Amino acid sequence: MNVFKMFSKEAMKNNYNMTSFWLGMDHYTVVVEPNLFELFSKECLEKTRFAKFARSLIGNGSIFAPVDIWRPKRKHLAPTFSTKNLNNFCNIFSQQSLILVERLQSTLTSEKFSMWPFITTYTMDSVCETVLGIQIHAQTDKEQPFLKALNEYLTVGSSRIFKPWLYIKAIYKLHPDSQILRRTKKTIWEFVSNIIEKKREDIKRTKSKEASSGVESTESFLDLLLESADGVKFTNHYLIEEMLVLLLAGTDTSAVGAGFTCVMLSKYPDVQMKVYEERPILHTDLPKLKYLHAVVKETLRLYPPVPIIGRAVEKDVLLLILSIWGMHHNPKLWGDDVESFIPERFLNGSVPSGAFAPFSDTNTP
Template sequence: MLWQLLVVLLLLWYFSKIWKIKTIITATRKLRNKYIAIPFLGHSYLFVGDNERHMNVFKMFSKEAMKNNYNMTSFWLGMDHYTVVVEPNLFELFSKECLEKTRFAKFARSLIGNGSIFAPVDIWRPKRKHLAPTFSTKNLNNFCNIFSQQSLILVERLQSTLTSDKFSMWPFITTYTMDSVCETVLGIQIHAQTDKEQPFLKALNEYLTVGSSRIFKPWLYIKAIYKLHPDSQILRRTKKTIWEFVSNIIEKKREDIKRTKSKEASSGVESTESFLDLLLESADGVKFTNHYLIEEMLVLLLAGTDTSAVGAGFTCVMLSKYPDVQMKVYEELTEVLGDDLRRPILHTDLPKLKYLHAVVKETLRLYPPVPIIGRAVEKDVLLPSSITIPQNTEVILSIWGMHHNPKLWGDDVESFIPERFLNGSVPSGAFAPFSVGPRNCLGYKYAMMSMVTAIATIIARFKILPAEETDNLKRPLRVKFSTMMKPVDDFEVRLEPRHL
C-alpha cells in the first residue's frame, strides 16, 4: 500500500507542476525540437555520458535552433525549461532584458560567493563600477611585461618536449596563465610553471573538475542530497585552501602597501600595480572588506586563468593543423620584431600583430572557451516574432551556435579562415566569445593580450606540428564541456625548434 500511496502522491505533484507551467508548455510548442522530452526527466536523459557527450548535446540543440525560422529551440532539464538562442539580435535583446544569471550560477557562488561574474544584479552593478577603471589601457599595457616574462619561462619549459612525441599543451599553458594572473591580479609570484605541486593551483583544479560534474545531474541540485555526496566534502576542503590562500595575500597586501609606496616615492621607481593594488588604492579601497576582495580576486583568477589558457591552447592546435597560416604568423613576427625574434614582446608590438589577432579571433569563433551563457527570465519577454518567452524559465545564449550559424557566416562557416577578421566580413554582433551586453566580460582585452603574447613567443621559437600526421587534419576537433569547452585530447601537439 505504501508504494501505491507514493505513486499517487508523485502523480499529484507532477500534474500540479504541469498545471503551473502550462503557459511555458504552450510557448514551447512554437519552438521546434525533434528530441522527445520524457516526463519528469525532460531532455536530461540526453546528457547521460561523459563531458564530450555533454558538449555534443549542446551542439545538437544549437543546430535545432539554426533550423528553426525563429533561430531558437527549447529543451527541458527535469521540470525546468530552457530556450536556446543562436542569433545576434536575440542575443542582444536577452542580454539586456535578462541580467540575472541562471540557477547554475549558484554552483559557482559556492566558491566565489557574490563575485561580480555571477552575482545578483543589485550586487553586480556597484561591483562592476569598482572594477571597470582597473581595466584601463594604461594598466593593461603595464601588464604586458609580466605576460612577456612568463612567456619566456613557458618556452623554456617547452624545450623539454622536443625529445618526445606528441604531448599536451594544457599543463604548460595553464600554469603560464596562472602565473600571469596571480602576478597581475594579486601582485605575487607563485611559480606555478616551475612548482608542479603548488597547493593553490592543485586545489583550484580539483574544485573546478569536481564542481562542474554537478551541472548535468539534476538529482544533485537539492542541497540536502548533495551534502551527503562525497564530492561535497572535496569542495569544502579545496574551497578552504583557496580562500585561505587569497585571504592571506590580501592581509599581507594591506600591511605592505603603504610601506611599498613610501619606498617607491623615495626611490622614484614605479612598479607594476596589480588589480588588488589598484582596488585598495581607489577612493573606495578602504571600505572594501576582505570578504569582498576575496570574491572579486577569485573572479579575476578563475576567468583570467582558464579562459586565456583554453583560447591559447586551441590557437596552438589550429596553427599546427594549418601550416600556411602558421607561416603567415611567423612572417608577421619577423616584420614586427626585426632581427631579434627572441626578444620579449612589448605592448607596442601587440597592435602591429594584426594577422595573429585575426588567427586568435577565428579560433575563438570556432572554439569559444565559454560555449554557452545562461540567463534567468524573470518577466515575460515579448520577441519581435510575437513569441513570448515566459517568466520563470531560462535562456541559453549559445555562443557556439551563433559562431557556427551558416545563416550568419555563410556556407564556409566550418572553415578556418582568419582573413574574415581582416576584410570586414564578420556579421554584426555575431562574434561574442566574451559575451555581449551589460554583463559582458571586462577582461576581453586582458585575455587577448595574454594569448597573443604567449603565442607570439612560442611561434618565434618553435614550429607547432599536429599531434599525428593524417590526411584529415582539417576535420573539426572533438571537444568536451565542463567549466570550459576543451578538446578531448587536451591540446596535443608536437614541437620542432626553429633554427634562428
C-alpha cells in the first residue's frame, strides 16, 4: 500500500493530477482527480491483471468477473440487498456485537492492543451468519478450519501482486506458494459447497415448519438466492462464487471500516462522547445518527477500505490505477486540513463534489 500512496502523492503534485509507473511489463497511470475518476470508473469497466489473481479463488464472482459475465449476475443479486432484507440482519449484528464487547473486556488492563483480531473475527461471524446462514464462532474458536484456510490463502495470494516474475502461470505452478493456494482453496470451496448442499435440502423442511408454526426465521443471502425466481437455475458452482465474493468483500471492508473508526474514537475522546450521546435504542433509530454517520464517513475518507481500483482502457491498451486514497487525501480538493480528522466536514456541506468514494462509488450516501 505504501507504494500506491507514494505514487498517489506524486500525482497530487502534478497540475493534471496524474502520474504513471511500471510494474513488471505493465504500465499504469494513477488518477486522483474526481472528474477523471468518475469518467474512467463508469466508462472503463474491465479489470486489470490484479482481478485475475482474485479469480483464482472466487472464479467469475460478480465483483472481479469480466463485464459480459458481471452484468447479468448483478441483476440476480441486486434484489437481495433491499433495505428490508438488510434490516432483518440487525439482530445478528447486535448478538455478535455483544460477544465482541465481552471479548474486549479482557483488554481493559492493557495500555495498547490491536483491534484487528477482534474486529476481523467479529465481521467474519456476522458475515457468515448473514451470507450463509451459519454460525462458525470465529470470535471464540481461533482454530476454525475455514477461517484458517481463508486467512492463509489471502496472505499468500496477495504477496504475488508485487512479484511480477510470478505472474507467469508456468513459473508460479512450480512455486511453493502455488501448492498452499491449491490446498487452502480446496478447503474453502468444500466448506461453502457443503453448506449450499445442506441449504438445498433444508429449505423445503424449513418452509413446512414455518407454515405450520407461523414463525419466520431470518433468511441469509444464500436462502434469498435459492428461494428467488431463478434459484432453481443456480448451480452450486455459481453460488459458491457469489457467496465467496460476499464473504471476502463483506468481511474485509467491514473490518477495515469498523477497525479504523474505533481507532479514531480512541484518539478523539470528544468525538467519542458525541457519538455516545447519540447512541440508538432500536435499528429504526439508525437514520437519525447524523454525527455517527459523519464520523464513519470521515474515517472512510482517511482510511478507505478499497484504497485503489484497477481498470483497463482496452482501446488504447492503457492500465489505470484509480486511487481512492489519493483523491481522499488530495489537499487541492479538501484543503490544507486534509490529514485532520474532522467529522463536521460531512455535516456542513464542505465535501467536494465527486471526491468521496470509499467503496469506489462517488454516490456513496
